[in-house]
Amino acid sequence: MSKSSLRHPLCLALLGLLAAPVAHAGPADTVYAPIVEKGETEFELRGGYRDFAGAPSEHAFVFDVGYGVTNRWKTELVLEYAAEEGNPGTLEAWEWENIFVLTEQGEHWVDVGLFFEYENVFAAGPDEIKFGPMFQKEIGPTVANLNLLLEREVGDDASDETELAYTWQVKWRGQEKLEWGVQGFGGLGAIDDLGAEDEHIAGPALFGLRRLANGNKFGYNGAVLAGLNDAAPDVTVRFQLEYEMY
Amino acid sequence: MRLFLPLLLAVFSTAALAEVPTHRLVIRDHRFVPAELVVPAHKKIKLVIVNEDPTPEEFESHELNREKVVTGKGTITVFVGPLKPGRYPFFGEFHMDTAQGALIAK
Numbered sequence: 001m002s003k004s005s006l007r008h009p010l011c012l013a014l015l016g017l018l019a020a021p022v023a024h025a026g027p028a029d030t031v032y033a034p035i036v037e038k039g040e041t042e043f044e045l046r047g048g049y050r051d052f053a054g055a056p057s058e059h060a061f062v063f064d065v066g067y068g069v070t071n072r073w074k075t076e077l078v079l080e081y082a083a084e085e086g087n088p089g090t091l092e093a094w095e096w097e098n099i100f101v102l103t104e105q106g107e108h109w110v111d112v113g114l115f116f117e118y119e120n121v122f123a124a125g126p127d128e129i130k131f132g133p134m135f136q137k138e139i140g141p142t143v144a145n146l147n148l149l150l151e152r153e154v155g156d157d158a159s160d161e162t163e164l165a166y167t168w169q170v171k172w173r174g175q176e177k178l179e180w181g182v183q184g185f186g187g188l189g190a191i192d193d194l195g196a197e198d199e200h201i202a203g204p205a206l207f208g209l210r211r212l213a214n215g216n217k218f219g220y221n222g223a224v225l226a227g228l229n230d231a232a233p234d235v236t237v238r239f240q241l242e243y244e245m246y
Numbered sequence: 247m248r249l250f251l252p253l254l255l256a257v258f259s260t261a262a263l264a265e266v267p268t269h270r271l272v273i274r275d276h277r278f279v280p281a282e283l284v285v286p287a288h289k290k291i292k293l294v295i296v297n298e299d300p301t302p303e304e305f306e307s308h309e310l311n312r313e314k315v316v317t318g319k320g321t322i323t324v325f326v327g328p329l330k331p332g333r334y335p336f337f338g339e340f341h342m343d344t345a346q347g348a349l350i351a352k
Binding site: 035037038039040071104105106107138140143173176215246 | 290302304308311312313314315322323324325326327330339340342
């Protein structure tokens, strides 16, 4: 990348967020899609457990209530609970998540959205913001999603670094009640030193949707993810349950 | 960076450059009119869905991977495809007993 291109306004805006401590994929992380359903209320419970060789295991749960305000904006309130092996679990933070849909689904080569989250940590210390683009691409019955997430601390004692994390999945749409795919999560470390501290996990996933007699829907997905490098947990098991209603 | 912006513009200008066949679907008395809509296969399709009813409906299809609410007396646009030849059912989730239809790609 040349010095002249680095001075491009778009590049400068991105670089303004850069430099960060390592973004670790949490056990309750998920893959977001740039799709919003106006008027839909969603209750979500997701969680995960991850096991490290030679380090305490961790688990976390997230309870989430979301609403599609328009066809282009969904907002969610999230409560996170986490625990480390040998220690009692605690309510860690509340989060305000937002999905902004930038393109009409299927109109362009790829569907694009923007994710923004503000996390208020209950313990003493800085809060965190997380934002970045979401992509979705359909090829026949296959749907692929990619989220690129920039994470930065804000407030007192905040680090001046920004990290880059990612989530992705590929799903083969078959029977609505049971579909198979793969998921992956990871972090690439500080933006100004990508790859110096990174972790990557990936593995098989299953997805499904049940239509209820009252017209509402119950969705579910889960995955078993293996660590792909030394810094990553050996195994991560995650699940996600969603109840959608109008 | 020199390649990024032109590439981005190319990706999002494809719809403007290519002609996308447009088809109209009407929701009337909680039914889709026409119930079966023939569309060209192997092409991106633009569906303009007009809800003539006063109450909202949700256009949904697992086969098309689309789900979108259309307000009462409202209009929405849904892009699908390219579709292989075949039959792709859709339904109105708020009135599933009557709101049933299919795209026939040929």
